[in-house]
Amino acid sequence: MDLNLILPFLSTAVMVVFTVSVLNRWRARRKQHFLFWGIGLGMFTLGSFAESYFAIVGWSAFIFFLWYFFGAVLNAAYIGHGTLLLLFRKRWTRIVTVVLVIASLIALVLMLQVMPRLDPTIFNAAAPISVQYQEIMPAINDGATVRLTTPFFNIYGLITLVGGALWSAWLFLRKRALPNRVLGNVLIAAGALSIGLASTATRLGAGGYLYLGELIAAVLMYAGFILAGRPVTEDESAPETASVAA
Amino acid sequence: MTSPEERTRAPLLDRLKLRKPVGSRISEESYLYGRVIPALILFMGFVMVVLIVLALGVLVGVVR
Numbered sequence: 449m450d451l452n453l454i455l456p457f458l459s460t461a462v463m464v465v466f467t468v469s470v471l472n473r474w475r476a477r478r479k480q481h482f483l484f485w486g487i488g489l490g491m492f493t494l495g496s497f498a499e500s501y502f503a504i505v506g507w508s509a510f511i512f513f514l515w516y517f518f519g520a521v522l523n524a525a526y527i528g529h530g531t532l533l534l535l536f537r538k539r540w541t542r543i544v545t546v547v548l549v550i551a552s553l554i555a556l557v558l559m560l561q562v563m564p565r566l567d568p569t570i571f572n573a574a575a576p577i578s579v580q581y582q583e584i585m586p587a588i589n590d591g592a593t594v595r596l597t598t599p600f601f602n603i604y605g606l607i608t609l610v611g612g613a614l615w616s617a618w619l620f621l622r623k624r625a626l627p628n629r630v631l632g633n634v635l636i637a638a639g640a641l642s643i644g645l646a647s648t649a650t651r652l653g654a655g656g657y658l659y660l661g662e663l664i665a666a667v668l669m670y671a672g673f674i675l676a677g678r679p680v681t682e683d684e685s686a687p688e689t690a691s692v693a694a
Numbered sequence: 695m696t697s698p699e700e701r702t703r704a705p706l707l708d709r710l711k712l713r714k715p716v717g718s719r720i721s722e723e724s725y726l727y728g729r730v731i732p733a734l735i736l737f738m739g740f741v742m743v744v745l746i747v748l749a750l751g752v753l754v755g756v757v758r
Contacts, residue, residue, distance in 0.1 A: 599753040603746055610742045614735050621727060621735075634731060637738050644745050651752055 452576050455659035456499035462666040463493040466673065473677075481534035488526030495519020496662055499577060507571045509563060512584070515577060517559045521598050522552055524605025524643070531612035551600070558594035565591055578655030598651075606644055613637035613672075632676025639668030 467489040474482035498515035501508065529548055533541055562585060570583045586592045617633035620626050646661020 596753070599749045603749050606742060606745055606749070610738065614739055614742070617731070617735055621731060624727075627727065630727065630731060634734055634738075637735075641738055641741055641745070645741070648745055648748050652748075 450503065452574070452659065453500065453503040455663050456496045456503065459496035459659070459662045459666045460493060460500055462663070462670055463489060463496055466666065466670040467493050469670075469673070479534075481530040481532075484526050484530035484533060486530075488523050488528075488530060491518035491523035491526060492662075492666070495523060496666075499659060499662075502571075502573060502577050506573050507568045509566060509568065512566060512577070512581075513559065513563060516581065516585075516594075517556065520581075520647070521555050521559070521594065521601055524609065524640075524647075525552075525601040526605075527640075528605035528608030528610075528612070532608045535612050535616065548604075551597070555594055555597045555601070558597065562586065562592045562594055576655055576659055578650045578658035581655070582653075602644070602647065606640070609640045610637050610644065613640065628678050629676050632672045632674075632678075635668050635672030635675060637672075639665040639670075639672060642668060 467486055470482055470489055471486040473479075474486055494514045495518055498511045498519060501511045502515075525548060529545065532544065565586045566584050567586075568584065570580060571577075572580060585595065588595050613633040613636040617630050617637065620629040620633070642661050643665035646658045646665075649655070649661075650658045
């Protein structure tokens with residue numbers, strides 16, 4: 449059984465269900481944070497799908513575009529931006545939204561510029577794309593400026609998604625209420641850190657852990673989303689329920 | 695409350711108050727929310743900061 453095929457396939461399956469769940473909530477409630485979460489999760493799904501495609505079918509420049517642009521560059525920022533919109537309902541978040549969209553368009557132009565310069569002869573279907581992408585793409589100082597954009601988007605996603613989930617968990621913990629929200633946010637943060645660690649390892653040359661990190665992230669974040677979104681019972685809303693040690 | 699001497703002799707998990715004290719009347723749920731989850735939150739916050747620093751290092755070229 450080839451893990452390069454199984455892991456991204458499982459990630460894709462989990463993420464499809466997760467994305468549909470979130471977009472259904474957006475359709476029902478029309479809240480912006482659900483929309484951005486859905487967009488970001490959809491990007492994550494495309495990235496996982498691309499990894500499966502590489503393992504099953506082989507090289508495709510378009511699929512590489514999907515993998516890198518949505519999977520590596522944008523998805524963390526969009527998921528994190530949804531968390532920002534959930535936690536802060538102020539006018540300045542609209543400015544951040546505009547900046548994010550403009551930055552995404554700039555990254556798109558840079559990505560399209562590098563596409564003709566990819567070297568598909570390097571591609572090996574038996575190896576994860578995360579291990580070989582740095583050789584397939586030209587170097588940063590050789591035209592692949594889009595690679596400089598990933599730290600910006602990923603740092604933003606890390607702060608908003610992980611920081612936001614941890615902060616939410618802390619707030620509910622202090623209020624001694626809604627224990628499911630506490631656990632749910634802890635799981636979401638753990639999932640986001642999983643993909644953050646795997647992405648960082650990939651960037652530093654250890655790309656063999658990305659697929660596993662993605663699957664762990666998908667499962668933990670979805671579990672956290674379900675747990676945090678469970679209807680509140682009368683017992684759980686009482687402050688005494690989530691009692692802390694004396 | 696343990697004395698400074700007792701704290702230096704106690705195993706690490708006990709000193710960090712992560713292990714449930716023997717004979718404690720604290721419920722499992724309280725111990726989870728009172729000790730384990732706060733420790734997890736702090737630890738994950740630390741990991742987040744490390745990742746941000748690494749990403750900044752990649753950006754400025756210090757980390758290759």
